[in-house]
Every structure is written in structure tokens, then in C-alpha cells.
Amino acid sequence: DKGEYRHFMLKEIFEQPRVIKATMEGRVTAKKVLEQALGTSAGDLLKSVRHVQIIACGTSYHAGMVARYWIEDLAGVPCSVEVASEFRYRKHVIQPDTLFLCISQSGETADTLAALRQAKKAGFRAALAICNVPGSSLVRESDLVMMTQAGPEIGVASTKAFTTQLTALLIFTLALARHNGLSEEREAEIVEALHRVPGQVEQVLALDSAIAEMSGAFMDKVHTLFLGRGSLFPVALEGALKLKEISYIHAEAYPAGELKHGPLALVDSDMPVVTVAPNNAMLEKLKSNLEEVRARGGELFVFADSQANVQAEEGLHVLSLPSVHEVTAPIVYTVPLQLLSYHVAVLKGTDVDQPRNLAKSVTVE
Numbered sequence: 001d002k003g004e005y006r007h008f009m010l011k012e013i014f015e016q017p018r019v020i021k022a023t024m025e026g027r028v029t030a031k032k033v034l035e036q037a038l039g040t041s042a043g044d045l046l047k048s049v050r051h052v053q054i055i056a057c058g059t060s061y062h063a064g065m066v067a068r069y070w071i072e073d074l075a076g077v078p079c080s081v082e083v084a085s086e087f088r089y090r091k092h093v094i095q096p097d098t099l100f101l102c103i104s105q106s107g108e109t110a111d112t113l114a115a116l117r118q119a120k121k122a123g124f125r126a127a128l129a130i131c132n133v134p135g136s137s138l139v140r141e142s143d144l145v146m147m148t149q150a151g152p153e154i155g156v157a158s159t160k161a162f163t164t165q166l167t168a169l170l171i172f173t174l175a176l177a178r179h180n181g182l183s184e185e186r187e188a189e190i191v192e193a194l195h196r197v198p199g200q201v202e203q204v205l206a207l208d209s210a211i212a213e214m215s216g217a218f219m220d221k222v223h224t225l226f227l228g229r230g231s232l233f234p235v236a237l238e239g240a241l242k243l244k245e246i247s248y249i250h251a252e253a254y255p256a257g258e259l260k261h262g263p264l265a266l267v268d269s270d271m272p273v274v275t276v277a278p279n280n281a282m283l284e285k286l287k288s289n290l291e292e293v294r295a296r297g298g299e300l301f302v303f304a305d306s307q308a309n310v311q312a313e314e315g316l317h318v319l320s321l322p323s324v325h326e327v328t329a330p331i332v333y334t335v336p337l338q339l340l341s342y343h344v345a346v347l348k349g350t351d352v353d354q355p356r357n358l359a360k361s362v363t364v365e
């Protein structure tokens with residue numbers, strides 16, 4: 001039931017504060033991750049993990065890409081991320097004590113399941129699933145399971161599944177990091193930041209009409225470019241995927257530092273450039289990337305931290321977001337990009353919940 005909402009996608013976007021909170025429940029206290037967050041038997045396993053191999057497809061793959069930044073930064077454990085359809089068809093080198101982590105909303109994605117089955121034969125240490133559907137094949141076939149509490153996701157374009165995956169992945173990272181030298185103070189700082197996320201997402205949702213207004217500029221465009229740096233690069237990828245899926249506008253995402261290495265050649269006044277700019281160590285570098293775009297006449301749409309001091313001017317549209325902790329920024333900054341794609345699709349009159357050529361769950365190769 002869509003309730004008061006015009007589409008399931010919009011309803012699911014607005015459910016995020018609640019389902020993010022639900023995904024934290026029973027897994028974190030005010031200041032720390034609970035030992036049982038990954039099940040009672042996980043402690044010994046986490047102590048022995050020396051490498052994490054993440055496998056997923058589509059949006060779930062983007063969640064895995066964010067997690068790699070977290071896992072290497074906070075736990076200092078090497079992490080690889082690969083799309084399932086590539087991983088399953090190549091020979092791979094298995095590092096000792098590798099945790100195999102599959103991320104899937106449905107738990108029925110054919111490529112992800114095939115990769116897991118192969119990995120089991122190849123002898124990984126253990127398999128952890130982050131999944132939204134209880135009783136799915138992925139859940140049944142994994143050693144450890146962290147359920148996301150997104151509830152049924154009907155819109156083909158994944159929204160609340162992604163932000164709850166990120167929530168679960170951050171909790172997993174902290175549980176792993178605790179066995180790898182993360183201090184109690186740092187853990188408390190990040191858990192406190194995570195507790196603030198539902199409220200911050202609420203604040204972003206309040207920008208809905210401002211974002212709807214912005215979306216008019218995209219309606220007649222054929223190409224768009226999404227930029228982010230660090231853990232916000234996968235958020236840019238996810239923003240571009242959403243726009244492609246439901247508005248059929250060609251969207252590409254790049255880590256902003258790569259602009260000069262090619263994509264800058266595409267930039268002109270017909271190609272809007274969307275950028276996510278939280279207040280982090282990369283901000284100054286990102287700003288100079290934006291200058292490069294402005295100098296070529298590109299129109300910029302920047303979602304920026306209110307403290308980041310990015311000033312609107314001719315051709316540079318700024319939407320101020322609440323100040324967020326740099327670790328949790330990928331969760332919060334995803335939401336305005338979801339709303340942007342949604343409103344562009346509505347203006348274009350596409351079938352938002354059921355875009356052409358796509359299925360909700362890809363159970364065949």
C-alpha cells in the first residue's frame with residue numbers, strides 16, 4: 001500500500017529514518033556496538049579475519065564499495081569488492097582467513113548466490129550475509145547473517161535497502177575494528193554519529209520541495225555527471241544509477257580527482273554536474289575540481305555541508321545539508337540524490353516504480 005504517497009519509491013525514501021533506526025536496534029547501545037550484533041558465535045571469527053571479500057550487484061555493490069573505505073580506514077583490514085558476475089567467472093587468489101561477505105536486498109540474485117557457492121568450495125574462512133529478506137537463499141546458505149530491517153521494498157530502484165545496508169555495514173565494521181585496535185573513544189564517537197543519522201535524514205527529507213524544484217533543470221538533458229571523493233564516490237555512483245534506472249537519462253559517476261584524466265572533455269553547458277560535498281578532508285580538493293567544471297561552462301548542482309562554505313553563484317546551485325560526521329556522511333548524502341532522481345523521473349513521466357527492461361530481483365544470469 002502506497003498510503004499517501006504517489007509511488008512506492010517515494011514512500012520507501014521517506015521510510016528511511018525509521019528503518020535505519022530499526023536496523024540499529026539490538027545491535028548498538030548509546031556508545032558501542034553490542035557483541036551479539038553479528039550473532040553469538042561471531043567474536044572468535046572476527047578476531048581471526050585478516051581480509052574481507054565483498055560480493056554484490058548493482059546498488060548492493062555500491063554499499064560494498066562504501067564499506068571498503070570504512071573497513072580499511074577503521075579496522076585496518078584489507079578489503080576487496082567485486083561485482084558477482086565478474087567474480088564468479090574468473091580465477092581468484094584466496095588470502096588466508098578471508099571473510100566472504102555477500103550483500104543483497106533480495107537474497108535471490110543469481111550471480112551473488114553463484115559466487116557464494118563457489119567461494120564455499122574454494123575454502124573461504126566463513127560467509128556473512130547482509131540481506132533484507134528472511135528465509136532467502138542467501139540467508140539459508142551463509143554462516144552468519146545480519147538482517148537489514150528495511151521491510152519489503154517494492155520500487156525496482158533500491159533506496160531504503162541501500163541505506164540500511166550501509167547501517168549494517170558500519171556496525172559490522174565497528175565490530176571488526178574493535179578486534180583490530182579501534183579505541184573505545186573512537187567507537188563511541190562513531191556510534192553516537194550513527195544515532196544522529198535518522199534525524200539528519202529527516203532534515204534532508206524536509207528539502208524535498210527544494211530538490212523537486214532543482215529537478216526541472218535535468219528534464220531535457222541527455223547526459224549528466226556525478227562527482228564525489230573518498231567514501232562519497234560510491235554515493236555518486238549510486239546517484240547516477242538511480243537517475244539512469246528511472247529517468248533514462250545517461251548518468252556517469254567519477255571520483256572527482258579523475259576529471260582531468262578524461263571526463264572533463266565532456267563538460268559543457270548541456271551537461272549538468274551533480275556533486276556531493278560533505279565537510280571532510282577532501283573538501284578543498286573537491287572545490288578545486290568544481291572550479292575546473294565551472295571554467296568549462298558546466299552547470300553545477302552541489303549538495304554541500306552547511307559549514308562547507310560553498311557559495312551559490314551563476315551556474316552553481318547549492319543545496320545546504322546538515323553537518324554530518326564524516327564516517328556517516330555516505331548514508332545521509334545518498335538521500336538527496338534519491339529525491340533528485342525521483343523528481344526528474346516524475347517530470348519525465350516514466351514508470352517510476354517499474355522502469356522499463358528491469359526486474360526487482362535478478363534471479364537469472
Ligand code: M6R
Nearest residue numbers: 058059060104105106109157158
Ligand atoms: O537484491 P539485490 O540487492 O541482490 O539486487 C542487486 C541489484 O539487482 C539491485 O541493487 C539493482 O541494481 C537495483 N535495481 C538498483 O536500484
